[in-house]
Amino acid sequence: MSLVGYARVSTDLQDTAAQRRELKAAGCTEIREEFASGTMRARPVLAKLVASLGRGDVLVVVRIDRLARSLSHLLEVIETLEAKGAHVRSLGDPIDTTSPHGKFTLQILGATAEFERALIRERNMAGLASAREKGCVGGNPGLRDRDPEAIATVCRARNRSYFDKLNKEAQQWLPAVRQFRPRLPWEDVVRIVNSRHPGAKPWTVERLRRAAGRFVKDGLLDRAVLDRAPPAQKDDRILAIVVGIKSSAPEMTLKQIAARLEAMREPTPRGRAKWATSSVAHLLEQAQRAGLLESD
Structure with a gap:
């Protein structure tokens, strides 16, 4: 610790x-x-x-x-x-x-926050209903009038909100981007990210590239992750994917890794759809010899 x-x-x-x-x-x-x-x-x-x-x-x-x-x-x-x-x-x-x-205190804080949000929603709904009865139109007057300062304020708020969302989801995508970019193309990194978090909202290439670009802009990621991926041999790419799966869940068995590769629709080095545990074992041995994985 x-x-x-x-x-x-x-x-x-x-x-x-x-x-x-x-x-x-x-x-x-x-x-x-x-x-x-x-x-x-x-x-x-x-x-x-x-x-x-x-x-x-x-x-x-x-x-x-x-x-x-x-x-x-x-x-x-x-x-x-x-x-x-x-x-x-x-x-x-x-x-x-x-x-x-400490966790009990946190639970109390969470309940208080939820109660506070409920009160705010109730007051907002009451205020909107009262405004409609008086014939008032909702919305930001500055935005309706295309006021530059109002537009800039809204843009800053959206920018902060986007960064906060990325930061909250960072544990999903950031480790894979740091580990595999630019060695692997974005398409493969997306597949690795989605395979590590099957229950989360699937990432797309554009969404992941945009997230990485924002972290690069704020100095939280090396700019090299945005570089073009070099041409790679198919075996090298599959090896990297298998390393990514194993490193994210070291307890996974050979059979489970094979099932994960099939779920990702990743063909074997011979172009087959069905993975054998012996093929997975061979790739893990290669990774250990190359120093990409620690020996068991």
């Missing part, structure tokens, strides 16, 4: 020294600092930190307001980490998702 601290102040005129001391005293082996307002959800350092944490890791903050200023954002970050098997701990608040008490 790795304890990683996150220290944040609103401007570069402020100092994170006090936060860093507390985080270091709490046992954090690494501390990331960011200079950004807490009201900003799209914070590059936080997004990169959340994307890098893995199973058993703990994101530690001095106070929960260093992580998020709204309950919805806090729950979003925690849910993203929980999906990866990582946790959140606040030194100054009763929030520690590694403990039963």
Whole structure:
């Protein structure tokens, strides 16, 4: 388990020294600092930190307001980490998702947020009904009038929303993109991503390329992932796909890997639709000799 601290102040005129001391005293082996307002959800350092944490890791903050200023954002970050098997701990608040008490506190916060959303929806519906009775037309007046400032505000909001959604889904697609791009073409990377998360919404080439481009733009991915894939031998491509399946689920048997390849409609090196476990074993042995997989 790795304890990683996150220290944040609103401007570069402020100092994170006090936060860093507390985080270091709490046992954090690494501390990331960011200079950004807490009201900003799209914070590059936080997004990169959340994307890098893995199973058993703990994101530690001095106070929960260093992580998020709204309950919805806090729950979003925690849910993203929980999906990866990582946790959140606040030194100054009763929030520690590694403990039963901390999880209970989180459940209370979640119920409160849901109740708050229900009240907001109810008030919005009542307000819209009242406006319709008075003959008022809904919508943003600035957008109706094509006001540049109003349009820019809406674009910024949509941009933030898109980044937050990508960040929440990062555990689905980011590891495969880092591992296989640009060595494999986008079509094959999409198939690997979808095979790793069969219950999630399927990714398309365009959607995955756009997601990677956004992370490259924010400095969260190496620009090389957008390069054109070099011509590759079919055997090399199949080997990479098998490595991707095995590395994402080391406990999978040869039979299960064969079934996954068939579900992906990936033909064998000889062009057959049916995979034999011996063919899978041969590819895994090749991967181990090439240093792509650790020996069992």
